[in-house]
Amino acid sequence: MVDKQLIESGNQKIEWARNHMPVLEIVRNVFEKEMPLEGYTIAMALHVEAKTAVLVDTLVAGGAEVSITGCNPLSTQDDVALALDSKKNIRCYARYGASNEEYYQAIDKVLESNPDITIDDGADLIFKLHTERTDLLSSIKGGCEETTTGIHRLKAMERDKALKMPVIAVNDAMTKFLFDNRYGTGQSAWDGIIRTTNLLVAGKNVVVGGYGWCGKGAAMRAVGLGANVIVTEVDPIRALEARMDGNQVMTMREAAPLGDIFVTTTGNRDILTREHFELMKDGAILANSGHFNIEINLEELEELSSSVRTVRKNIKEYLVDNRRIYVLADGRLVNLAAGDGHPAEVMDMSFSNQALCVRYIAENKLVTGVHPVPEKIDRYVAELKLSSLDITIDELSPLQSEYMHGWESGT
Numbered sequence: 001m002v003d004k005q006l007i008e009s010g011n012q013k014i015e016w017a018r019n020h021m022p023v024l025e026i027v028r029n030v031f032e033k034e035m036p037l038e039g040y041t042i043a044m045a046l047h048v049e050a051k052t053a054v055l056v057d058t059l060v061a062g063g064a065e066v067s068i069t070g071c072n073p074l075s076t077q078d079d080v081a082l083a084l085d086s087k088k089n090i091r092c093y094a095r096y097g098a099s100n101e102e103y104y105q106a107i108d109k110v111l112e113s114n115p116d117i118t119i120d121d122g123a124d125l126i127f128k129l130h131t132e133r134t135d136l137l138s139s140i141k142g143g144c145e146e147t148t149t150g151i152h153r154l155k156a157m158e159r160d161k162a163l164k165m166p167v168i169a170v171n172d173a174m175t176k177f178l179f180d181n182r183y184g185t186g187q188s189a190w191d192g193i194i195r196t197t198n199l200l201v202a203g204k205n206v207v208v209g210g211y212g213w214c215g216k217g218a219a220m221r222a223v224g225l226g227a228n229v230i231v232t233e234v235d236p237i238r239a240l241e242a243r244m245d246g247n248q249v250m251t252m253r254e255a256a257p258l259g260d261i262f263v264t265t266t267g268n269r270d271i272l273t274r275e276h277f278e279l280m281k282d283g284a285i286l287a288n289s290g291h292f293n294i295e296i297n298l299e300e301l302e303e304l305s306s307s308v309r310t311v312r313k314n315i316k317e318y319l320v321d322n323r324r325i326y327v328l329a330d331g332r333l334v335n336l337a338a339g340d341g342h343p344a345e346v347m348d349m350s351f352s353n354q355a356l357c358v359r360y361i362a363e364n365k366l367v368t369g370v371h372p373v374p375e376k377i378d379r380y381v382a383e384l385k386l387s388s389l390d391i392t393i394d395e396l397s398p399l400q401s402e403y404m405h406g407w408e409s410g411t
């Protein structure tokens with residue numbers, strides 16, 4: 001496709017997403033009227049695809065200039081990236097399949113815009129600001145972080161007194177993780193696996209590594225698809241929760257010879273390693289829907305393999321003692337590297353939180369540290385979402401409110 005066709009295809013995807021993000025549309029209309037981001041430059045490193053483009057568009061509607069790149073070399077959709085770059089007040093440096101060097105060069109370029117506010121998914125921009133571009137820190141008003149692992153990183157920096165700017169932990173808003181991490185990952189991880197393999201899930205043994213919000217979603221939807229689900233955990237409470245939700249719970253060593261499809265969702269490293277690959281069945285399929293490509297130890301898998309070849313788009317076959325082990329999307333996020341990411345309706349809430357938190361940073365002077373999303377914003381997003389679904393809920397009567405908040409009236 002030539003650039004013009006790519007831009008048109010990108011714009012079509014953006015329009016489709018926008019039409020399914022009603023809360024962000026309301027935020028955008030308010031921004032257009034009030035222009036709260038006039039004069040602000042925003043640097044972003046997020047998955048460059050259609051829903052993200054709607055967020056960018058919203059920030060620009062509020063008066064901002066935006067520089068954006070990806071947060072994963074395989075999640076960029078080039079048509080959307082080109083469409084974004086063709087718009088006024090937006091520069092987009094993301095490219096699908098960027099090498100490691102190109103990926104970090106793009107982060108540098110985004111920071112050359114001298115941003116006032118950052119939006120990260122995995123803290124790449126903030127990490128760069130605290131290492132090679134400390135000169136830019138004094139003019140930064142604050143940042144927003146999209147994902148669980150990014151927040152772990154930022155809290156570790158805060159603990160070590162290394163963090164030098166305020167950051168809002170957008171992931172930790174209820175209207176983010178309860179929906180995006182759970183229902184978003186639950187659906188889009190399976191979308192990525194199914195469209196990549198074109199195989200049946202019903203009747204298979206699915207092993208889900210980690211029973212956090214993403215793991216709960218992945219396990220829940222696997223059950224719905226007819227799989228027998230096995231969960232592995234390191235946290236006794238979450239393991240118990242997984243068992244009471246009806247899954248089998250065991251160690252990964254025990255699960256390794258049983259699994260037909262493995263999905264890692266821990267945000268940790270080395271969930272699947274040599275000792276597990278050695279026990280796996282012929283034809284086992286491995287996918288990651290957590291964070292980096294280190295949940296599956298691909299180096300160890302490669303060392304064990306007599307051959308590695310691509311057998312279908314986004315599927316690599318590793319031959320281990322004549323057993324075929326298939327890795328999807330090079331162990332990168334299967335929902336984004338082998339699919340279109342989360343559904344628009346959940347990103348509607350995640351990105352409304354982002355837009356409103358960016359405004360909050362612009363309008364307030366926050367101190368250095370990791371801040372929660374203000375409860376007002378979280379509830380506002382939930383209320384708007386309910387209203388977009390045409391749902392009204394009951395209200396506490398004065399008597400009920402008094403009963404709930406008092407201590408005098410016992411049983």
Ligand SMILES: NC(=O)c1ccc[n+]([C@@H]2O[C@H](COP(=O)([O-])OP(=O)(O)OC[C@H]3O[C@@H](n4cnc5c(N)ncnc54)[C@H](O)[C@@H]3O)[C@@H](O)[C@H]2O)c1
Nearest residue numbers: 147148149210212213214233234235266267268289290291
């Ligand atoms: N694919 C996506 O689009 C998407 C969406 C949201 C979050 N994420 C990422 O997914 C990861 C998980 O996010 P979350 O919100 O579910 O986090 P979470 O903290 O709720 O859950 C992670 C779970 O993994 C468990 N775990 C850690 N090490 C383990 C090990 N060695 N074996 C088994 N279990 C282990 C933890 O005990 C925890 O229960 C993060 O990296 C996050 O950034 C991805």
Ligand SMILES: N[C@@H](CCSC[C@H]1O[C@@H](n2cnc3c(=O)[nH]cnc32)[C@H](O)[C@@H]1O)C(=O)O
Nearest residue numbers: 047071072121122146147291292340341342
């Ligand atoms: N930089 C990491 C990021 C982890 S992605 C996890 C985050 O992606 C976000 N996400 C999931 N689907 C989409 C999407 O379609 N568009 C934009 N962001 C998404 C989601 O909010 C979640 O917190 C990496 O790729 O290696």
